[in-house]
Amino acid sequence: MNAIFAQLPEVTPDNVSAALFYLFAIMSGASAIGVAISRNIVRTAVCLLFTLVGVAGLYFLLHAEFLAAVQLVVYAGGTLILIIFGVMLTSKSPFSRFEPKLAEVIIAVSIASILLFALFIGIARTTFASNPIETGIYPVDRLGQVLLGDYLIPFEVVSVLLLVVMIGAAYLAKGRKREEDETSKTTTMSRRAREWS
Amino acid sequence: MAMTMSILAQADQPTLFQRLVFDGTPSLLVQLIYGFALCATVFLGGVSLIAMFSIWWERKVAGHIQSRLGPNRVGPIGLLQSLADGAKLILKEDLVPKDADKLLFRLAPYLAFAPAFAAFLALPFGPDFTFEPRLSVGVFWILAILSVEIMGVILAGWASNNKWSVYGAMREACQMVSYEIPLGISIIVGIMAAGTLNLVQLGHMQGGGIHTWLIYRNPFVFLAFFSYFVASLASNKRAPFDLPESESELVAGFHTEYSGLRFSFFFFAEYAAMFVVGGIQAALFLGGWNDPFGLIGYFYREWTIAENWMGLFVLNVIGAGIFVIKAMGIIFVQMWLRWTLPRPRIDQVLYACVKVLLPMSCVLLLGAAVWQWLIIERAGIPWRDYNPWNFAEWVRAGLTGTLVTQVILSLVGIAGFTATVMWVLYAAASGRNIKQRLTDPDPIVQVPANLATAK
Numbered sequence: 001m002n003a004i005f006a007q008l009p010e011v012t013p014d015n016v017s018a019a020l021f022y023l024f025a026i027m028s029g030a031s032a033i034g035v036a037i038s039r040n041i042v043r044t045a046v047c048l049l050f051t052l053v054g055v056a057g058l059y060f061l062l063h064a065e066f067l068a069a070v071q072l073v074v075y076a077g078g079t080l081i082l083i084i085f086g087v088m089l090t091s092k093s094p095f096s097r098f099e100p101k102l103a104e105v106i107i108a109v110s111i112a113s114i115l116l117f118a119l120f121i122g123i124a125r126t127t128f129a130s131n132p133i134e135t136g137i138y139p140v141d142r143l144g145q146v147l148l149g150d151y152l153i154p155f156e157v158v159s160v161l162l163l164v165v166m167i168g169a170a171y172l173a174k175g176r177k178r179e180e181d182e183t184s185k186t187t188t189m190s191r192r193a194r195e196w197s
Numbered sequence: 198m199a200m201t202m203s204i205l206a207q208a209d210q211p212t213l214f215q216r217l218v219f220d221g222t223p224s225l226l227v228q229l230i231y232g233f234a235l236c237a238t239v240f241l242g243g244v245s246l247i248a249m250f251s252i253w254w255e256r257k258v259a260g261h262i263q264s265r266l267g268p269n270r271v272g273p274i275g276l277l278q279s280l281a282d283g284a285k286l287i288l289k290e291d292l293v294p295k296d297a298d299k300l301l302f303r304l305a306p307y308l309a310f311a312p313a314f315a316a317f318l319a320l321p322f323g324p325d326f327t328f329e330p331r332l333s334v335g336v337f338w339i340l341a342i343l344s345v346e347i348m349g350v351i352l353a354g355w356a357s358n359n360k361w362s363v364y365g366a367m368r369e370a371c372q373m374v375s376y377e378i379p380l381g382i383s384i385i386v387g388i389m390a391a392g393t394l395n396l397v398q399l400g401h402m403q404g405g406g407i408h409t410w411l412i413y414r415n416p417f418v419f420l421a422f423f424s425y426f427v428a429s430l431a432s433n434k435r436a437p438f439d440l441p442e443s444e445s446e447l448v449a450g451f452h453t454e455y456s457g458l459r460f461s462f463f464f465f466a467e468y469a470a471m472f473v474v475g476g477i478q479a480a481l482f483l484g485g486w487n488d489p490f491g492l493i494g495y496f497y498r499e500w501t502i503a504e505n506w507m508g509l510f511v512l513n514v515i516g517a518g519i520f521v522i523k524a525m526g527i528i529f530v531q532m533w534l535r536w537t538l539p540r541p542r543i544d545q546v547l548y549a550c551v552k553v554l555l556p557m558s559c560v561l562l563l564g565a566a567v568w569q570w571l572i573i574e575r576a577g578i579p580w581r582d583y584n585p586w587n588f589a590e591w592v593r594a595g596l597t598g599t600l601v602t603q604v605i606l607s608l609v610g611i612a613g614f615t616a617t618v619m620w621v622l623y624a625a626a627s628g629r630n631i632k633q634r635l636t637d638p639d640p641i642v643q644v645p646a647n648l649a650t651a652k
Contacts, residue, residue, distance in 0.1 A: 016229065042355055046301060049308075049348055065334045069341040077344025078374070084351055085370045088363065140333060140394060 017061055024061065028054025039099065041087050045080055052076045066140050240328060244317055247521075248468040249279035254525075255468075255532050261625075262536040282461075289457035294357060297454065301356035306455070306462035309349025312342045313469040320476045321396040322520050323486045323513035324497055335396035336384060339477055340377075343432070343470060347373045350434075350441065353463070354451035365450025368543055369434060369441035375550045376431040376438075382558040383425035386565045387481045390414040390574065396477075400485035404494020405579025406586060410484035413606040414574065417565035422482045424558045426527070429474040431550065433467070436535035440543050475527035476520070483523050486516030491585055493519075498580040572598045 027050060034047035052075045059068035100108070147155055253268060253276060260267025268275035293299055319335035321327045332338055347369060354366020390411050391399055403410045412422045431438035442450030452463045479485060487493050493516050500508045541549070575596055579585040583594075591600040 016225070040298070042298070042352070043301065046304070046348075046352065049345075053345070065332060066337065069334050069337045072341035073337070073344050077341060077347065077377075081347055081351065081370055081374055084348075084355070085367070085374075088351075088355065088367055088370075141392075 021058065021061055024054045024057035028052075028058070042084060045084050045087070048083075049076055049080055052080070066143060236328075240317065244314055244469055245465070247472050248465045249283070251468040251471060251525075251528060252282075252464065253279045254528075255535075258529065258532045259536045262533070286461040287458050291459065292454070292456045294359070294454050296358045298356040298358065301352050302454075303459070305349050305353035305356055306459040306466075307349070308352060309346055309466040310462045310469075312346040312349070313466040313473065316342045316470070316473040319396055320473065321400045321480050321485050323516035324397065324400065325509065326486075326513045326517045327397050332395065334394045336388065336394050336399075336477060336481065339473060340381060340384065343473065344373070344377060346466065346470060349466070350451050350463075353455065357451070357454040359454055361447040361449075362451050362453050365441045365447050365453070369451060371543070372434065372438060372440060372546060372550075373432055375547060376428045376554075379424060379550065379554040379558040380428035380432055382555075382562050383421040383428060384477070384481065386421035386558070386561050387411050387418050387425075389562075389565050389569065390418050391481075392576075396480050396485070399480060400487065401494070401578050403484040403579075404487050404491060404497065405583075406487075406491030406494075407484070407489040407611070408600075408603040408607045409491070409575075409579050409585050410482065410487070410607070412482040413603045413610060415565060415568045415572070415602060416606065417561045417568055418482070419606050419610070421558065421561050421565070422478070424554060424561065425478060425482070426530075427554060428550075428558075429478065430531060430534065431546065433470055433474055433531075435471065435531050437538040437540050438546055439535070439540065440546055443540055445540075471528055471531060472524055475524040475531070478527050479520060479523035485523075486513075486520045488515075488519055491579060495580050572602070575599055 031047040031050035031054065035044050035051060038044045038047055052071060056068040056071040056076070059065075059071060256278070257267040257275070259265075268278035271277040271281045293302055316339045318328045319332050319338050321335075350369045351366045354362040354364075354369070357363075388394060391402055391414075393399060393402070399411070407413070412419055430436075434441045440450075441447075442452065444450075447453070452460055455463065493512055497509065497512055500512065573596060575583065575591070575594075577583060584590060588600060591597070
């Protein structure tokens with residue numbers, strides 16, 4: 001029994017964080033494969049949830065707590081909900097399946113393999129500088145100052161982009177309604193929309 | 198793994214409990230085992246206890262508001278009712294509908310429960326009674342993890358393959374996504390007055406008595422307290438915003454198809470989330486673990502210098518009690534509203550968010566920013582940096598405006614609180630004793646005149 005314990009790695013902060021790193025890495029990697037493989041759109045979204053949560057866990061390990069919380073609130077809590085919401089509103093059957101054609105599969109696989117190859121080359125050629133944070137506290141306030149100070153213009157431009165998207169969405173939604181009001185006869189489009197909703 | 202700078206790596210200072218339990222600094226393995234044991238017993242047990250107590254209390258409050266007794270058979274005044282219900286639910290058959298997406302159907306309750314549970318990680322029950330006090334983004338973490346909880350609800354509705362469930366899930370998604378914005382903005386108004394996201398630090402900052410609580414820092418935070426409360430009702434799907442599970446329209450909404458233990462997971466998640474939301478409100482606005490006189494803050498400071506660990510432990514226990522009482526008070530108001538207010542339609546709910554609450558909270562944010570720009574706030578931690586009750590010192594420091602604002606607002610708050618408590622007590626005292634009314638064989642003493650003549 002003692003021999004087994006002697007062979008086990010010693011418990012140090014580095015070992016514990018290594019174990020947690022592998023846990024989160026396997027979780028996000030495996031569920032990322034799930035995202036690609038699954039044909040049911042909602043299941044894909046669930047796999048994506050686990051990927052995002054795994055990445056958030058990795059951020060936690062890197063002591064980037066703010067980034068981890070942003071990851072959860074923006075991607076897991078916001079984007080993913082919208083994806084599922086979109087599927088719910090638009091799909092005809094409750095379990096809509098995603099069935100790609102052979103040509104689509106070939107194109108997707110080739111693009112993905114090129115990207116993977118490029119990624120491998122990129123990782124192999126780069127030397128990562130390990131640059132630990134000097135203070136023990138993650139500087140959230142400094143992040144805010146940088147975001148609203150040095151990078152104010154990119155920040156504002158991005159928010160203008162979001163505003164444009166919002167106006168566009170509102171216009172589209174409004175346009176659909178106006179069309180229906182003008183023509184008393186139902187178009188194929190709006191009839192189908194009503195069937196689905 | 199040199200590149201992963203772990204949270205564990207900075208755990209060099211032993212916590213208060215480790216000081217009390219171990220001699221000296223224990224090894225990491227011992228700390229890990231201790232941490233797991235703490236999670237398994239205190240964390241899991243505490244969360245379950247809070248959820249079970251809230252369920253019992255909700256039924257009791259509902260009963261009294263509707264002139265009933267509520268649960269009163271199992272244990273003294275029905276306290277063990279939730280435990281009995283839990284045992285019943287465990288023994289029930291675990292049904293999965295034939296046409297449901299079985300994997301997702303089984304997964305959904307855990308996805309709803311786990312985030313509500315994880316949110317307790319950052320709740321400050323006391324200065325050292327926090328599971329992860331070093332979390333520098335405590336408030337934001339709780340918001341983030343609660344936003345993941347919606348996923349479980351949506352999946353439950355979707356995987357059930359039932360119209361009512363899907364409608365419930367869709368309403369939930371609408372409601373949560375839209376109410377998260379005013380909720381977040383109201384929190385930001387409070388955070389702006391404090392300048393930190395760490396909930397433990399927030400607690401220390403409010404340790405100087407009732408006038409240093411964040412809600413009384415400026416009038417905009419005072420109003421943000423109420424907008425936060427309304428938004429938290431909606432994001433917790435509590436009445437009057439309980440559209441996702443409105444029983445008169447949708448059977449039971451997203452959990453229509455669930456039975457047994459999986460159903461109880463949703464219940465636990467809901468009540469745990471209620472406590473978390475009430476806990477943030479208590480910690481952010483109402484001073485967290487601090488008493489109205491600032492005694493806990495004062496003695497915490499004194500005894501930390503004197504290294505009186507046992508005294509600090511007692512302070513922590515008292516602080517946790519105060520925190521739980523504050524959060525439970527907020528939960529009581531949530532229940533009170535649930536059993537007295539009618540339910541609006543879903544379009545009215547969304548209208549109230551986008552056109553009323555959202556602009557209001559934006560105005561509050563702007564107002565708070567302008568206020569802080571015009572009137573200098575008292576910075577620092579009470580008792581360490583300044584004496585909160587020495588008003589002459591405030592005036593000497595040129596902070597008369599801040600002092601007057603805080604004192605007036607806290608007087609308004611005390612008056613409002615007293616009036617509410619008096620109201621509840623008056624209602625409880627003036628109504629006839631329910632037990633007497635239920636057991637009275639001839640409750641109508643005086644026959645109305647028209648009935649008497651009809652005879």
